[in-house]
Amino acid sequence: MFVKPAPGHNVRWPGTMRLLKSAGETVPETGFWLLCLHNGDVVKATPPAASAAPATPAPSPAPASGGAVATPEPAEAHA
Numbered sequence: 001m002f003v004k005p006a007p008g009h010n011v012r013w014p015g016t017m018r019l020l021k022s023a024g025e026t027v028p029e030t031g032f033w034l035l036c037l038h039n040g041d042v043v044k045a046t047p048p049a050a051s052a053a054p055a056t057p058a059p060s061p062a063p064a065s066g067g068a069v070a071t072p073e074p075a076e077a078h079a
Helices: 031-039
Strands: 002-005 042-044
Touching: 002 031, 031 042
Parallel strands: none
Antiparallel strands: 002 042
């Protein structure tokens, strides 16, 4: 479910204690988030429309001979 903090509220992710983004985030429907919703700490929201980012990533250029290949960082996982 997609939620954002209620006005005047700061809500932290359980486990990481990272603040929920003010624009909202998709969270799992666990007891923690359902309780936050029930208590009025978060409100259900509509996720932002998909950005203009391409659906498939562009192919990476071939690495130069003898050079090391850079490994991209993994996307941030939500707890």
